[in-house]
Amino acid sequence: MSIRIGILGYGNLGRGVECAIKHNPDTELVAVFTRRDPETVKILTETAKVYSVKDAEQHKDEIDVLIICGGSATDLPVQTPEYVKYFNVVDSFDTHKRIPEHFANVDKAATETGHVGIISVGWDPGMFSLNRMYANAILTEGNDYTFWGKGVSQGHSDAVRRIKGVKDAKQYTIPVEAALESVRNGENPELTTRQKHTRECFVVAEEGADLARIEEEIKTMPNYFDEYDTTVHFISQEELDRDHSGIPHGGFVIRSGKTGWNNENSHVIEYSLKLDSNPEFTSSVIVAYARAAYRMNKEGQKGCKTVFDVAPAYLSALDGAELRKKFL
Ligand SMILES: NC(=O)C1=CN([C@@H]2O[C@H](COP(=O)(O)OP(=O)(O)OC[C@H]3O[C@@H](n4cnc5c(N)ncnc54)[C@H](OP(=O)(O)O)[C@@H]3O)[C@@H](O)[C@H]2O)C=CC1
Numbered sequence: 001m002s003i004r005i006g007i008l009g010y011g012n013l014g015r016g017v018e019c020a021i022k023h024n025p026d027t028e029l030v031a032v033f034t035r036r037d038p039e040t041v042k043i044l045t046e047t048a049k050v051y052s053v054k055d056a057e058q059h060k061d062e063i064d065v066l067i068i069c070g071g072s073a074t075d076l077p078v079q080t081p082e083y084v085k086y087f088n089v090v091d092s093f094d095t096h097k098r099i100p101e102h103f104a105n106v107d108k109a110a111t112e113t114g115h116v117g118i119i120s121v122g123w124d125p126g127m128f129s130l131n132r133m134y135a136n137a138i139l140t141e142g143n144d145y146t147f148w149g150k151g152v153s154q155g156h157s158d159a160v161r162r163i164k165g166v167k168d169a170k171q172y173t174i175p176v177e178a179a180l181e182s183v184r185n186g187e188n189p190e191l192t193t194r195q196k197h198t199r200e201c202f203v204v205a206e207e208g209a210d211l212a213r214i215e216e217e218i219k220t221m222p223n224y225f226d227e228y229d230t231t232v233h234f235i236s237q238e239e240l241d242r243d244h245s246g247i248p249h250g251g252f253v254i255r256s257g258k259t260g261w262n263n264e265n266s267h268v269i270e271y272s273l274k275l276d277s278n279p280e281f282t283s284s285v286i287v288a289y290a291r292a293a294y295r296m297n298k299e300g301q302k303g304c305k306t307v308f309d310v311a312p313a314y315l316s317a318l319d320g321a322e323l324r325k326k327f328l
Pocket residue numbers: 008009010011012013014033034035036053069070071072073092093094095120121122123124125126154155156158159161278279282
């Protein structure tokens with residue numbers, strides 16, 4: 001019996017989830033829900049249907065887990081608490097400073113309706129969060145660093161696309177080389193947000209849009225750009241499609257720490273990602289957590305969860321004995 005998946009929102013992440021389902025034989029795509037005209041949204045899975053998001057509730061008995069692929073800037077704060085009333089859900093919410101409020105909103109709706117809602121799934125937040133937590137639980141005396149890129153942040157690109165007058169955009173996150181080198185040399189530097197990364201945006205503006213206003217809105221955007229040095233380039237759609245078509249990314253989490261009665265021994269924990277496709281990797285994480293949401297709800301669990309609340313075995317299609325034999 002396959003785990004029946006729905007996708008809400010068919011953008012980069014929605015398409016990635018469709019691909020990830022194909023790579024997970026114990027899952028199947030049943031439906032895609034979109035705010036656009038369903039006739040205009042073409043999917044790859046012949047056995048699945050595209051519906052208007054307005055009809056999602058009607059299909060709640062056909063779907064075991066709804067994966068919500070909207071943008072974090074404005075979609076997920078509304079969509080996830082709304083649709084967890086009718087489905088077990090997974091989202092990729094990544095506005096880090098707003099996660100506590102998102103958790104509370106989803107938890108209220110999920111608990112009241114008996115569903116599981118796993119939020120902030122992906123790589124950061126997600127796999128990087130887990131590795132930061134593991135490293136800190138193990139090396140209690142130490143220093144943490146997270147670096148991303150050079151690559152395309154989907155969350156920041158989405159946030160720029162939501163600005164009035166922006167037709168399309170891509171945002172690159174670029175690590176500051178001197179900061180990287182200092183960390184790699186084990187100098188344990190104290191680094192501000194601004195000292196670790198810069199951000200570079202390539203923006204296609206609508207005809208007649210106020211470019212100075214758009215640039216200012218980007219550079220001062222709370223939770224996304226206001227703590228960074230950011231460069232904004234205005235280019236044509238043709239240039240964006242030609243020169244910035246991919247969505248590669250990556251990065252690493254590193255923690256150096258000490259052990260021993262007198263802290264005489266040093267250790268380094270590192271977890272790194274090199275991604276050809278940010279959305280396809282993120283979606284692969286999300287589908288594994290959709291499997292977990294389904295199983296956890298089947299056991300009677302409900303409410304909002306994060307990656308910290310999901311035992312690793314829930315993620316795998318293998319059963320306990322197979323896991324112990326293959327990976328221990
Ligand atoms: N936690 C993590 O590690 C990660 C999190 N993310 C999160 O994923 C979020 C989604 O990213 P991404 O999929 O790239 O965003 P997109 O802009 O591609 O899609 C967001 C929504 O916009 C709508 N949309 C997509 N394409 C079009 C179009 N051509 N015309 C009109 N509407 C469109 C879709 O909704 P509809 O079909 O209803 O119109 C879609 O759900 C990001 O905001 C980010 O926060 C991303 C990567 C990693």
